[in-house]
Amino acid sequence: MSEQHYNTLLSFRLNDEFFAIDAMKVNHILEVPDITHVPNTPEFLRGVINLHGNVIPVVDLRLMMGFDNADFSNDTAIVVIAPDEQQDSSLGVVVDMVKEVIEADGMEMKATVVDKEESMLKNFHGTLSVGDDFVHVIDIDELASESEV
Amino acid sequence: MMDKFKAKFVEESLDNVNDLEEALFALENDMQSKDLIERIFRAMHSLKGGGAMFGFNHLSEFTHHLENIFDKVRNDKLEVTQDLISLTFSAVDEIKFLLQKGDLTDPEDLNAYSQFMARIQTFSEGGNISENTSAKASEGNKGNTDSDDKTYLISFVPQEDLLQNGTNPLFLLDDLHALGNSHSIVYTHKVPSFELFEPESNYCLWQILLTTSESLNEIKDVFIFVEDECELSVEEICQGGFEMDSGIEKLITNARNSNSLIKSSDLKILLDKSSGQTAKAENQDQLSAEAGRKKAQLKGHKISSIRVASLKIDELVNLVSELVTVQAQLSVYAEKKGDTDILGLAENVQKLSRQLRDNAFEISLIPMQSELMRFQRLVRDLSKELGKEIEFVIEGGDIELDKNIIEHLTDPLLHILRNSVDHGIEMPDDRVAAGKSPKGNIYFKAYHAGASVLIEVTDDGRGINVEDIREKAISKGLIDENTDLSSKEILNLIFMSGFSTKDTVSDVSGRGVGMDVVRKKISEIRGEVTIDSEWGQGTTITLRLPLTLSIIDGLLVKVADNKYVVPISSIEKIFAIDSQQLKDSFNKVVVIEGEQIPYVDMRDVFKEEKEEVETPQMVLVRHEEKRLGLMVDEVLGEYQTVVKPLGRYLKSHEVVSGASILGDGTISMVIDTNRVLQMSSTGKVKAKSKK
Known part of the structure; x- marks a missing residue:
């Protein structure tokens, strides 16, 4: 658990679990467009997309988290994040479904107990309980640094 | 607000400093020139005035005293000497420092500053003595005889x-x-x-x-x-x-x-x-x-150039390249529709956007001149320090290059020049003993060659001893003792990392970086370095650079399901190959026009499934001396393309150096042929094993 404090989070579903990222770092949410495969890259890197004339790499968060099922459905979406201000930091992230925006002010953040061996992301900021679901908050910097190939 | 003005002032002052330096160089060759002294004085004057206005008080004070010296020179009360020029050169450095730092606060800097000031003041007082005498002299014959007064x-x-x-x-x-x-x-x-x-x-x-x-x-x-x-x-x-x-x-x-x-x-x-009052x-x-005339002159002054933040130009080039992409999409659409009206419009848009692109592209070019001053300084200072006499001749300083390229070029060129001065040119005595004139020559020449710019740095120094290089490379374990290499290949060894011929690390060159860094930097901007040297006669280093980084002519090819762009500048020829011929070759070599050419299958490079292609096409690429055939499924055509960066996540990709957006909005990768060449020569390309 970290000291970091979020006001607004964007939650989404991967397989049957819910995750969230800092909504202030999200620039776009897209339906899955044509993805151009980039040869000689790890499997989780789906390729690149053309977003308003910029070439943006897309990673599949489901594969990064070690989930097997990575088919595209109608709900599948790409969340384009920009971890920092730099233009070249834009990154598309494939998720199964975008759920909602959570106002996290005043919510209690518990330590995350997700401990998946295969997952490339280990360092969660914590877990919120929203309704009946647990939402794990992803460390966006870790996501960015793990996406570098 | 003030900071903005300050930044502007610094920028403009650097121009003044450049001008000052240029005039000083010229003055060194023509010490009597009134015009040059006037130019120097003027540059100092603007620096002083601007400095005070923008709160660079030290700068203002400093140039004030410096200006005094040149005022005396101007009035023939002080003579231009080598000492004076050297002093002024170092003063120029101090001015640059002051411009960069603003008013000094660090006690050490302040100390150095006041020492320098003292030097300048003594110098100007040295002139004072003669001034006093001349003033006295004129006082002596006062009584209105001096008609000029x-x-x-x-x-x-x-x-x-x-x-x-x-x-x-x-x-x-x-x-x-x-x-x-x-x-x-x-x-x-x-x-x-x-x-x-x-x-x-x-x-x-x-x-x-x-x-x-x-x-x-x-x-x-x-x-x-x-x-x-x-x-x-x-x-x-x-x-x-x-x-x-x-x-x-x-x-x-x-x-x-x-x-x-x-x-x-x-x-x-x-x-x-x-005299009577009427005359007055x-x-x-x-x-x-x-x-009045002067005022009119000031008013009538037309602005022929403007200064724009480079970020704005980057943005312009970016926007234009996006426009070019959209225009390509429009053309595709118009052709599909077959509507003659739209086709006509699309053609016009294409014409205009092409002109616009060329224009925007031209704006981002700057002449090399601005950097050359630094090179001149380097050669001058270094040769003085080492006790060598060197004549540095520059040709083609007005050649223009993309500013991003120039930025990347400065360090490698400084390194090359340092090498020439330090290792290349011999001491005057040695030169005389070798039957050369005591004064060494370094030629710097830039010129256009097709879509590239060539820069040659030639010295008439001692050259490179091929045997020394060979031995050195063997002792460093870079090559095997039995390797048979041509002298050209041996010369190329100095571009390998971990190679530096001078045994001791000098202050000048050999700071742990060598020619390998030069090569790396140059290839980062898609350039090439070659070296040519004759023992005892001198060395020539040639850089081949692209005109621009963002727009390239490319050949669109297809490998498996993807389209790729191969930069045309690296392509020598394209062949259609009989697939039977490939099957028969056992060591990945095809024979074309009686020559054996090694090749790689791009499907192997990209680890795609093998598939029978009836008539694969081979794109023959070249990098420096090496040639390699790239086997692709199909060549789709020529394509002028805007190269987009892949962002930080894919920066270290081995084969792909960028991406370009095609007319239909899809993306194609730009293949870095140099890296494919490197991979193939190190045996990194392996066929994908069948699943």
Whole structure:
């Protein structure tokens, strides 16, 4: 658990679990467009997309988290994040479904107990309980640094 | 707000410094040139004035003293010597430092600064002695025999906000004193009572009596920075000098008591002994006409170039490249529709956007000139330090390159020049012993060759001993003792990392970085380095650079399901290959026109499934001496394309160096052929094993 404090989070579903990222770092949410495969890259890197004339790499968060099922459905979406201000930091992230925006002010953040061996992301900021679901908050910097190939 | 102006000032001052440096170089060759001294003086003057205005007080003070020296030179009171030029060169460095740092706070810097100031002051006082004697001499024959001298009455009535832009009026008075014999009268009657007194306002006004041989314009030039903030009148009173006699004293006291300025007519009566007043009036007319003309000249000055933040240009180029992409999409759409109206429009848009692209692209080009000054300095300083005599000749400094390329070019070129001065050119004695002239030569030559720019750095020094390189490479384990290499190949060894021929690390070159870094830097901007050297005769290093980074001519090819762009600049030829021929070759070599050419299958490079292609096509690429065939499924055509960066996540990708957006909005990867060549020569390409 970290000291970091979020006001607004964007939650989404991967397989049957819910995750969230800092909504202030999200620039776009897209339906899955044509993805151009980039040869000689790890499997989780789906390729690149053309977003308003910029070439943006897309990673599949489901594969990064070690989930097997990575088919595209109608709900599948790409969340384009920009971890920092730099233009070249834009990154598309494939998720199964975008759920909602959570106002996290005043919510209690518990330590995350997700401990998946295969997952490339280990360092969660914590877990919120929203309704009946647990939402794990992803460390966006870790996501960015793990996406570098 | 102020910071913005400061940044601008620094930028402009750097131009002035450049100009100053350039003039100094020229002065070194032609020490008598009045024009050059004038140019130097002017550059210093602007630096001083601007410095004070933008709060660079140290800079202003420093250049003020420096300017004094050149003022003496200008007035033939001091001679241009090698010492003076060297001093000024180091002063230029100090000016650059001051521009960069602003006012100094670090005690160490301050110490160095004041020492330097002292040096300059002694130098200028050295000139003072002769000035005093000449001043005395002219005093001796005073009595209006010196016909060039005229006496002027200068009334300088600054506005109250004069001090707010950093002008120190006392500097102006100093400048006037430097022009000749002068007496200044200060009027303080406008100073308000203490309660109303604003410390940041100026309440004083001055009148100055000045005898000088300088022209009226010279006097006015002193006030050039404050023209708008004051009322200024310069009136000629009489020929020859003046004496502070009781009459003048009385006039001053009267004027002070009555809170009004001295009238020039009163002075004229006092001082005008011989010539009549009519002539004076005529003269006055002429002078005011002259002033009017000057003003018109200032007003009529047209701005022929503007300064734009480089970020804005980057943005422009970016937008234009996006426009080009959209235009390509439009063309595809129009063709599909077959509507002649739309087709016509699309064609027009294409024409315009192509022109726009070329234009935007041209804007981002800058001449190399700006960087060349640094190279000249390097060669000059270094050769002096090492005791070598070197003539550095530059050709093609007006060649223009993309500013991003120039930025990447400076370090490698500095390194190459350092090498030439340090390792290449011999000591004068050695040169004479080798039957050469004691003075070494370094030629720097830039020129266009097709879509590339070539830069050659040639020295007539000792050259490179191929045997030394070979031995060194063996001892460093870079090559095997039995390897048979041509001398060209051996020369190329110096580009390998971990290679530096000079055994000891000198201050000059060999700071742990070598030619391998040069090659790396140059290939980052899609350039090539080659070296050519003859033992005893000299060395030539050639850089081949692309004109621009963002737009390339590419060949669109298909490998498996993806389209890729191969830069045309690296392509030599395209062949259709009989697939039977490939099956028969056992060591991945095809024979074309009697030559054996190694090839790689791009499907292997991209780890795609193997598939039978009936007539695969081979794109023959070349990098420096190496050639390689790239086997692709299909060549789709030529394509002018805008290269987009892949972002930080894919930066270290081995084969793909960028991406480009095609007319239909899809993306194709740009293949870095140099890296494919490297991979194939190190045996990294392996066929994908069948699943």
